[in-house]
Amino acid sequence: MKASGIKYLVEQGVDNVWKNRMMAFASFCVLLVSLLLVGISVLAYLNVNTIIGGMEDKNEVIVYLEDTTDDATMQEIGEKLRAMPNVTDVVFYSKEEALESLKESMAEYEVLFESLDDDNPLVDSYRIKVGDIHTIDATIDQIRGLGHIYSIRAPYDFVNILIQLRTILTWVMGSVILAMVIVSMVIISNATKASVYARREEIRIMKYVGATDAFIRFPFFVEGMIIGFFAGALALVITWLVYDAVANILQNQVALLNIIGMGNIIQFSDIYLIVTLAYVCGGALVGAIGSAISTRRYINV
């Protein structure tokens, strides 16, 4: 096809938006709502996931060393712990520090500690954090293999709850997002079908005068893309405003922040580029493909 032919088809697509403005507006609204449904569901999922990730980061495994371990071996164990790929943080906690801490927490039983004289019954330990809690068992086995380990205390209950919580949330939010996508596709498909149905006679005439399928579809494709682009742009603005408003409210809730962690709410400014691309490109793509597919039924004459 010549450049002038493509130019004509693009112009037709642009003109069609205005000529069929009522149907275009209906498609625009449907696309806008669909994009918002899917977009906000995805953002909610991402935030919940980050919050759970933040909780997971609070895990702490305490590795108690045998009382007979000398300083050099302790240091060596510390180095080996730091070198483990799934260990993100290693802090040494001497038995003296442990005793002081115990005394502070049990100040009213001071008499018990007096009887110890200089004999410290506690042991030195390392307090570590693991990166991926799903593989915490393997990491603990690896630590046991280092030798000179008296015992290991790991937050298994906490980890199991978080793993289950994440699994449930992934399924629930995944299902919600999938349902939103399906509902949106059905609505968009019907809206574009209605738009194409209103112009079925035009399509039939094109077929009778020898227009190819591509020639017929292209203006619908352009039209859908334009509508989708603007729906995506408006969805972006709405999402941005709503997101910031909700994030501000949450950040003023100190009690809530203590649970979910201050840094675990994703800032819109950190993700605006990807959200913009997803909305605008997603809108344009869904609009374009939806329109082009909907013409198929009337093209076969």
Place this chain on the structure above:
Amino acid sequence: MVELKDVSVTYSSGVDALNHVSLKINDGDFAFVVGSSGAGKSTMIKLLLKEIDATEGSVTVNGYHLSRLHRRNIPKLRRTIGIVFQDFRLIPSMTVYENVAFVLRVIDAPYKYIRKRVPYVISLVGLQAKANSYPDELSGGEKQRVAIARALVNDPKLIIADEPTGNIDPELSYEIVELLKGINACGTTILMVTHEHDLVRHFGGRIINITKGQVVYDEIIGGTDEGERY
């Protein structure tokens, strides 16, 4: 050239729309196809445009063997045919000029050629003053002239006119047939489907009568008072 050889069409409902029809329309012919409603006239047009396929037999239109024609090549066939419908089927959102030019745009004709050809064809049907009007601003006769201009603009080998006078005043019917006769005189084959026997008797020529899916009459008759009205 249009040729049907022993063509039958049976719809999925079991209705036999055409039953062993054979006929040949040579290049440059003008033929009236007459018959009552449900006789098979519309089925024949659909066959010629490859909107449907023959259940039996072979159909050849302008050198295309339709049974062997792939779907992607149907536009090529249709570009050799101009079609005029009873209900005009103009695109309401386009002006007269755009409706006619549209056919040339479909075949990716050069812009300069479109600018030259479209006004010429619109003038042939006598509508140069209405070139910028929209279909809903035109009378029935004018709309049908636009439809004829649209069918003609691509310089097709064959024009199929499906009841072109069905939706216009009887007086204007003669004008439309005169216009088609003029186009035929320039070498374009015309196949005009009609059930207006007065028109057929008036103009005469080749008459093909289809009844119950069969050609029951295919003869050339003389016109009664050709030219008297004008």
